[in-house]
Amino acid sequence: MDVAIKDGILAVVTAYPNKVQGNVAVFVTENDQESERIALLLSRILAAMVHDLENGVYIIVKH
Amino acid sequence: MEKYSQIIILGIAIGTLARIFMLRNDYRSYPSYPHGYVTHISLGVIAAALASIALPAIMEKEFTAVTFLTIAAQQFRDIRNMERETLSKLEERSLVPRGHDYIEGIAKTFEARNYLVMFVSLVTTGVAVFTDLWLGALSGLLAIVISGLLMRGKFVRDIAIVKPGNLHFNNSLLMVDNIVIMNVGLKSSQEKILKEGVGVIIHPKDDDARATLNNMGQRQAILHDVSALVGSKLEIGEPDWTPLLRKDIDTGKLALFIIPNEKDINCIIEAIYRTPVLESAEQKPLSSEIGRKASD
Structure with a gap:
């Protein structure tokens, strides 16, 4: 049987770590371009979806 | 004998x-x-x-x-x-x-x-x-x-009219006309969706049709049939290409988004028309007095 965490934030990718708080994996990057790239890689690795919060913060969520 | x-x-x-x-x-x-x-x-x-x-x-x-x-x-x-x-x-x-x-x-x-x-x-x-x-x-x-x-049995053709919709992005929100489909974070995905994706709008003909199309099973059936007939680029681990159906809560019309293998909008519309209306999904509020009164 497959077990997966669904509909929860698996990871956060951002160049602005001060915008994120709480108990979640945050990948801090140099700039927005790197954020985009890291988000893409994470989404493929985790088979999850990247959502853009439109403030430079990307969240990875499995649906 | x-x-x-x-x-x-x-x-x-x-x-x-x-x-x-x-x-x-x-x-x-x-x-x-x-x-x-x-x-x-x-x-x-x-x-x-x-x-x-x-x-x-x-x-x-x-x-x-x-x-x-x-x-x-x-x-x-x-x-x-x-x-x-x-x-x-x-x-x-x-x-x-x-x-x-x-x-x-x-x-x-x-x-x-x-x-x-x-x-x-x-x-x-x-x-x-x-x-x-x-x-x-x-x-x-x-x-x-x-x-x-x-x-x-009935088909979607009998209960709805399907028209091409305008697929576009409102910042990171993917939309078909005024209906939000989902939030797509990656720029590269957004570009691919705009280039290869198709959005159509399913207009229910009356309140019976609206109730029927509201059924999640019916929506899934439409998605399945469209993907089976025109193909979908959805792949394991790449949820950005998932075909989706979302409802306009005010009018009951549905927006369908898909990245088909063959981008032929007429075939997609025909595929939707040919989807059977599920017996379990079919609802008839208009055949009751309350339903008729509420609809006018």
Whole structure:
């Protein structure tokens, strides 16, 4: 049987770590371009979806 | 019993013919490989045989023979279970699943078709017993046509109008016209979606249609049929390409988004039109007084 965490934030990718708080994996990057790239890689690795919060913060969520 | 042998054979033949005729329109409901055909035609023969024997048995005053029909009913309920189980198992490995409602509809149809075969055989033998073989055959064929018409069911074409929609992004929100589909974070995904994606709007014709299309099972059935007919680029681990249907809560119209293998909007619209309306999804608020009053 497959077990997966669904509909929860698996990871956060951002160049602005001060915008994120709480108990979640945050990948801090140099700039927005790197954020985009890291988000893409994470989404493929985790088979999850990247959502853009439109403030430079990307969240990875499995649906 | 000698005089009935011809009639019984005729009943079995016409009944089997009915089953074969009904297999014809299975292409979407089921991956119709040869073994599936064999299973269903064999069960069709059994159904036809059971029904064909019933009337001659009564004429010979063998009343207990009628109890055989109850065995038939039991037998055919198993067909429903068999279809449901097979399709549910296949579903686990399907990228765009049919959904439970669709499977239930298919399973029910397969069961009902055997009862239709029995009905056709009963009509055939009934007429043949009281008149002659030719009239029996003729009425059997007529029964096939009638049952085909009665069991045709509705399609989305009957309840909705489908029009091309404008697929665009509002920042990171993917939208078809004014309906939000989902949030797509990656710029590269957004570009691909704009280039290759298709958005269409399904307008329900009336409040009955609106309630029917509101059903999640019906929506999943539409998505499955469209993906099956025009293909979908959805891949494991790449949820950005998931085909989706979302509702405009104010008007009840639905927006469909898909990245098809073949970007041909007319084929996609036709595929939606051809999706059957699921029996379990169909709702008729307009046939009640409250529904009619509320709708005006």
